[in-house]
Amino acid sequence: MSDFDAIDALLAASGPEAELPPVAERRALREALHLSQAQVARAIGVSPTTVGGWESGREPTGEIRDKYAYFLGAARERTEPEAEPERESSDGSATDVADADAHSSADSEAVPLAxxxxxxxCGRPATEQVEGFPQHLDPAQCAPATPAPEPTRPTPAPEPTRPAPAPATRTVRTPGRGERIVPVGRRVQAASDVPDLIGDAVSAALARADGDVDAAAAALLKRAIPDAMALLDETRKGGRYDIVAHPWIPDVLRKQSAKGADQVWEGRPKWARPELPEGAHEVIALDINGAYLSALKTHLPIGQLEHSAGFDHDRRRAGVHLVTPPEWHHDAVLPNPLGNRDEPGPLWVTEPTLRLLLRLSGPKYGLCDPPEIHESYTSGATEGLLEKFRVALKDARDRAISEGDEVTLEYVKAMYSKFVSTMGESNYNRELYRPDWMHLIRSxxxxxxxxxxxxxxxxxxxxxxxxxxDELHVIGDWQSVFPEGRGVAEVKVKDRYTVGRDGAAQAEQGASSA
Incomplete structure (x- = not known):
């Protein structure tokens, strides 16, 4: 490349950025062509969640922006209504529809008859015709027809029962194919429609490792995060809401330093009963299976968080809340729902923690006063945003347990645990930046x-x-309360130890193992 070529390339790169349509139009253009985010992402060379971010307000840069602008421009051309067709006049010149209509109206003048x-x-003789039909031009020349006797009106039959209205429909224009009618709303993908990405990944890893289970497991653990994101994209196809992968985040959800934490308190418990019942007792340490997997079913904010102030809680929204928590007077028998927190005063809590406090302050439990809400950052929420993703992981986990497939079991565990831990500020997952979701799922x-x-x-x-x-230690007939097993709704025994005057040594051993 010559010096002048290099200068030309530099000038081209420093030119104005390609213009993009408004944010609200980007998704509409894609859907008008019946394309998924994954299809557009593959064509441009990015991830589906990145395309979702562009449709929610993020702006691409550089060459990627040029590609996206080219796609949107072509999509707009394909979806714009066609111009009125031109007709060719008798002398060969083009004329539009309006001109043709004017000519046709001129041709409709009266013509004398021979x-x-x-x-x-009226049937009486007429001397002129209009558009080939003989008729009187003056209405007075038409003799009124003798009215026929009005027939006896029959008794009207009872009105038949009106059928139930058909589902509402909307018209979707397919470029170049006329119109088709589809039901209102978006088709939700059935569970059976989701490809078995987990099974395919395990089979491929075992094949590449020539059947070496340890090597295949190690390879799968390394790709757990991108595979989890691919599964998320697949399970969100046809969903009612698109995931906003990179929204604006308030300062309370941003780390105060590189190694510090943000201001949100998750309510992590670390509680031990201060006084044990007299005598020696066997304690069973129970392990709660798939704790983070179950927690994926929680009310998650769909879009960008919005600030509000006041004491009301809207159950249709979710986010983080600055509250003054109530006093807790049951530490002798139950842990504080806020976990181990010594600092008094208001604190930022998550949606699950707030809902738990409100629930415990209600008439059913009556364990505390309601918290005082000062301000909130929330968005419209749904409990089912990650439900198909959760079910796909749960089903794969259940199959692995029933088949004794430890490779798949560890792979699935890594997928959901790393998915939760890296959706905040993490260098391991750049496709999703939702620290609010991370806090809510943990809580x-x-x-x-x-x-x-x-x-x-x-x-x-x-x-x-x-x-x-996932750790709960109890004394008593726990099997009458919790089902035992390895399923998500079951618990398994992690340890057994003895506490009390006759089992002091065992109690210390159990405490250290906890």
Missing amino acids: RPEPCVL QAFTNLWMKAFKAYDEGLTVVRAMGT
């Missing part, structure tokens, strides 16, 4: 553990410890 013919209106896992602790207490068990997301 001899009178019956008028098409939902803590909330689920608290509810299991309360269930044990309510059924007469003695709750000894509650730790993290």
Whole structure:
């Protein structure tokens, strides 16, 4: 490349950026061509969630922006209504439809007849015709027809029952193919429509490793994050809401330093019963299966968080809230729903924590006063945003357990655990930046553990410890309260130890293992 070529390339690169349509139009153009985000992403060379970000307000740059602008421009041309067709006049010149209509109206003037013919209106002789039909031009010349006697009107039959209205429809224009009618709303993908990406990945890894289970498992764990994102994209096809992958985030959800934390308190429990019942007792340490997997079913904000102030809680929205928590007077038998927090005063909590506090302050439980809400960052929410993603992982986990497939089991566990841990500020997952979701899912896992602790207490068990997301220690007939097994809705025994005056050594051993 010569110096002048290099200068030309530099000038071309520094030119004005390609213009993009407004944000609201980008998704409409794609859907008008019946294209998915994944199809557009493959053509441009990015991920589907990146395309979703562009349709939600993010702006691409550089060569990627040029490609996206080219796609949107072509999509707009294909979806614009066609211009009125031109007609060719008798002298060969083009004329538009309006001119043709004017000529046709001129051709409809009256023409004299060589001899009178019956008028098409009254039957009397007429001397002119219009558009080939003999008729009187003056209405007064038409003799009124003798009115026929009005027939006896029959008794009207009872009106038949009106059928139920058909589902509402909307017209979707397919470029170059006329119009077709489709039901209102978007087709939701059935569970059976989701390809078995997990099974395919495991089979491919085993094939590449020549059947070496350890090598295949190691390779699968390395690709757990991108594979989880691919599964998320697949399960969201046809969903009612698009995932906003990179929204604006308020400062309370941003880390205060490179190694610091943000201002949101997740309510992680680390509780031990201060006084044990007299005598020696066997404690069963229960492990809650798939804690983060179950927590994927929680109310997640769909779009960008919006600020509000006041004491009301809108259950149709979700996010983070600045609250003054109520006092907790049950530490002797149950953990504090806020976890171990010593600092007094207001704090930022997540949606699951707030809902738990409101629930416990209601008439059914009556365990505390309601929290005082000062301000919130929320968005419209749904509990089913990740439901198909969760079900796909759960089904794969269940199959792996039933078939004794430890490779798939560890792969699935890595997919959902790393998915949750890297959706915040992480260099391992650039496709999704939702620290609000990360906090909410973690807090939902803590909330689920608290509810299991309360269930044990309510059924007469003695709750000894509650730790993290999945560890619950109890005294009593736990099998009458919790089903045992490896399923997501089941628990398994992690440890057994003895506490009390006759088992001090065992108690210390159990505490250290916890």
